Amino acid sequence: xxxxxxxxxxxxxxxxxxxxxxxxxxxxxxxxxxxxxxxxxxxxxxxxxxxxxxxxxxxxxxxxxxxxxxxxxxxxxxxxxxxxxxxxxxxxxxxxxxxxxxxxxxxxxxxxxxxxxxxxxxxxxxxxxxxxxxxxxxxxxxxxxxxxxxxxxxxxxxxxxxxxxxxxxxxxxxxxxxxxxxxxxxxxxxxxxxxxxxxxxxxxxxxxxxxxxxxxxxxxxxxxxxxxxxxxxxxxxxxxxxxxxxxxxxxxxxxxxxxxxxxxxxxxx
Numbered sequence: 001x002x003x004x005x006x007x008x009x010x011x012x013x014x015x016x017x018x019x020x021x022x023x024x025x026x027x028x029x030x031x032x033x034x035x036x037x038x039x040x041x042x043x044x045x046x047x048x049x050x051x052x053x054x055x056x057x058x059x060x061x062x063x064x065x066x067x068x069x070x071x072x073x074x075x076x077x078x079x080x081x082x083x084x085x086x087x088x089x090x091x092x093x094x095x096x097x098x099x100x101x102x103x104x105x106x107x108x109x110x111x112x113x114x115x116x117x118x119x120x121x122x123x124x125x126x127x128x129x130x131x132x133x134x135x136x137x138x139x140x141x142x143x144x145x146x147x148x149x150x151x152x153x154x155x156x157x158x159x160x161x162x163x164x165x166x167x168x169x170x171x172x173x174x175x176x177x178x179x180x181x182x183x184x185x186x187x188x189x190x191x192x193x194x195x196x197x198x199x200x201x202x203x204x205x206x207x208x209x210x211x212x213x214x215x216x217x218x219x220x221x222x223x224x225x226x227x228x229x230x231x232x233x234x235x236x237x238x239x240x241x242x243x244x245x246x247x248x249x250x251x252x253x254x255x256x257x258x259x260x261x262x263x264x265x266x267x268x269x
Contacts, residue, residue, distance in 0.1 A: 015051070061113050108129065150167065
C-alpha cells in the first residue's frame, strides 16, 4: 500500500506515505490512496486527530518525475469525475485534507518539496524534525510557482513577503528557519519526532469532538472572513451550539468537578 494506516488509542490515527524508495514522491497511485485514506478517516466518528508523515528518510519529495503513474479515468476514482484533469486531481488533494473534519498534524521528517510542502501546508499543525527541509520547487520546473494550493496556503501561514521569497526563488529552508518563519510550530530531534507529534495528537484528542471539529472549521474560515464582526459571529455560533451539546456538557461537568477537587485539596505547609 502507498499509504500505511495505524490506529492509536484515544482517537488518533497515523497515515504514513509509503514509497520510501522514491522519497515518498507523489504519483497518481499515491494520490489516489491518500484520497481514500482521508475519506476513511473522515467517516470514522471515533477518530479525532490524524498524524501525517512519511516512511523512511523523507516526508515527500514532490511529484515523481520518473514515474507519474496513470491518471485515473473519469469515474474510476470517486474524486475523478468527468471533466477533471490529472493536474486538478493532484491539486485538489490539499482541499480534501483541509475539508477533513479531524485535526491533521504533519510530522515533517526530512525533505518536503513541491507537492510535499503543499501537503504540510494543508495540515492544521506542523512539527518538524531537526533535519527536515522545505522547498516550494514549482518554479524550478520552468512552469509557474503556482501549484497545489501553495499560493493560497503559504501566505496565510507566513505572510505574503516570505511566501513570495520561497515561491519565486525556489530556495530550500531548514527546520530552524521554517520555525522562525512560522511555517512549523516546533522543531524536535529527529529521533523524537513521532513521539512528540503523537504526544501533541493525544493532548488534542483529549478535548471534545464537537470542540475540535468546530474550532478547525472556524479557524480556517476566519482567515478569509471579511470583518471582525463576521468572525465573532462564527465564534458565537460555536459557543452557543456547544453549550447545547450533550458531549460538551458532560465534558464541562467533569472538568468542573476535577477543578473543584484540586481546589479543595489541602496544600502542605
